Amino acid sequence: MTTHADSDRLRLIRTKVEANQRLSFEDGLYLHNHADLFTLGELANIVRERKNGNVTYYNVNEHLNPTNVCVYRCSFCAFRSDLKGPRAYVMSDEQILERAREATERGCTELHVVGGLHHQKPYEWYLNIIRIIHENFPRLHLKGYTAVEWDWFHRLTGRPTRDILAEFKSVGLGSLPGGGAEIFHPDVRSKICEYKASADDWLRIHQEAHELGLRSNATMLYGHIESPEHRVDHLIRLRELQDRTGGFQTFIPLAFHPDNTRLNHIQKPSGMTDLRVMALSRLMLDNFDHVKAYWIMLGIQTAQVAQSYGADDLDGTVVHEKIYHDAGSDSPQEMTVAEIRRLIEEAGRVPMERDTLYHEVVRGEGPNQWQIGRKLQLATI
Ligand code: V47
Numbered sequence: 001m002t003t004h005a006d007s008d009r010l011r012l013i014r015t016k017v018e019a020n021q022r023l024s025f026e027d028g029l030y031l032h033n034h035a036d037l038f039t040l041g042e043l044a045n046i047v048r049e050r051k052n053g054n055v056t057y058y059n060v061n062e063h064l065n066p067t068n069v070c071v072y073r074c075s076f077c078a079f080r081s082d083l084k085g086p087r088a089y090v091m092s093d094e095q096i097l098e099r100a101r102e103a104t105e106r107g108c109t110e111l112h113v114v115g116g117l118h119h120q121k122p123y124e125w126y127l128n129i130i131r132i133i134h135e136n137f138p139r140l141h142l143k144g145y146t147a148v149e150w151d152w153f154h155r156l157t158g159r160p161t162r163d164i165l166a167e168f169k170s171v172g173l174g175s176l177p178g179g180g181a182e183i184f185h186p187d188v189r190s191k192i193c194e195y196k197a198s199a200d201d202w203l204r205i206h207q208e209a210h211e212l213g214l215r216s217n218a219t220m221l222y223g224h225i226e227s228p229e230h231r232v233d234h235l236i237r238l239r240e241l242q243d244r245t246g247g248f249q250t251f252i253p254l255a256f257h258p259d260n261t262r263l264n265h266i267q268k269p270s271g272m273t274d275l276r277v278m279a280l281s282r283l284m285l286d287n288f289d290h291v292k293a294y295w296i297m298l299g300i301q302t303a304q305v306a307q308s309y310g311a312d313d314l315d316g317t318v319v320h321e322k323i324y325h326d327a328g329s330d331s332p333q334e335m336t337v338a339e340i341r342r343l344i345e346e347a348g349r350v351p352m353e354r355d356t357l358y359h360e361v362v363r364g365e366g367p368n369q370w371q372i373g374r375k376l377q378l379a380t381i
Pocket residue numbers: 076077078079146176177178179180181182217218219221252254255256257258261294315323324327
């Protein structure tokens with residue numbers, strides 16, 4: 001039940017949001033636990049429209065997961081396989097290049113490259129993937145490898161992650177995806193993915209990437225064993241790094257999908273929770289330009305509604321997604337550009353195709369005929 005004290009608190013938070021002032025940890029927790037969803041959405045929409053007007057972005061992309069074999073055993077993961085497991089696969093260079101060719105022929109501007117940490121593959125294997133794709137298909141932006149993978153490359157070679165990032169950049173890496181962040185708080189991280197890169201490693205690696213001129217994304221995996229405090233703490237740690245570097249582009253809240261995981265006794269988060277976390281993220285991350293409703297993970301309906309709860313980006317056409325489909329996602333395997341645009345227009349927003357770095361994409365006749373246009377910022381829309 002809402003009390004007078006409650007409504008005073010909410011009024012104060014509303015004043016802060018309207019004045020473009022930063023929300024505290026306590027504000028975030030209060031919003032998470034007490035604000036009704038409608039109010040939360042209304043407040044998040046103020047920030048969303050201040051930053052991105054009425055536009056919702058999308059991109060034309062495909063995913064490439066070169067292997068699902070992984071030395072780690074994160075309890076939330078249905079994608080990974082043991083080295084000799086029946087589902088284990090490793091793509092050959094030919095298969096990798098074929099995927100990049102397919103992406104190019106479909107008019108993709110981006111290939112999203114992430115995978116498992118294979119017990120037997122050397123550092124050069126991962127480097128070569130970026131090198132050969134870039135040499136053969138230089139127009140494809142390669143958004144590749146999570147901080148967990150960069151940390152693994154450090155463990156393989158003993159070299160500093162900064163040098164490794166610089167080497168990958170020199171052979172064609174374009175930016176970093178936001179995966180591997182999960183929940184930063186050690187009370188949770190130690191239970192769901194104890195051996196892989198720590199929160200400090202994740203944040204340091206993104207800082208190094210930003211210092212090298214590589215932009216990156218950030219994520220938060222919610223809806224498993226974490227509490228509201230852990231979610232707000234996670235968002236504030238990201239906000240603090242963004243204050244220092246300004247290198248993050250987009251935040252993507254990721255809803256836990258339990259099927260085929262060791263946490264399959266947990267129910268997947270409801271649509272109400274998805275929208276609450278989306279709106280809270282938009283409000284707390286006042287220094288992030290974009291918040292993405294990743295439709296593969298949210299489902300098409302919730303992604304559509306999320307455009308009124310803080311989200312200004314739907315990600316892409318996303319062909320060959322495995323991580324969520326292995327964990328029970330019943331979203332389709334891909335969406336056509338026409339479908340994405342309809343989803344956006346039906347929500348009363350204006351669809352705009354972007355490249356990975358948020359430049360306008362100007363399309364000609366055939367799928368391959370596209371040019372990168374101006375940098376998309378609210379002031380130029
Ligand atoms: O790091 C794994 C998560 C992430 C499950 O940067 C799961 O543009 C839910 O980071 N249920 C990979 N989540 C995906 C990712 C991503 C996706 C789309 C766009 C971008 C971007 C990044 O998926 C992993 C992990 O946090 N994950 N298993 C699961 N069962």
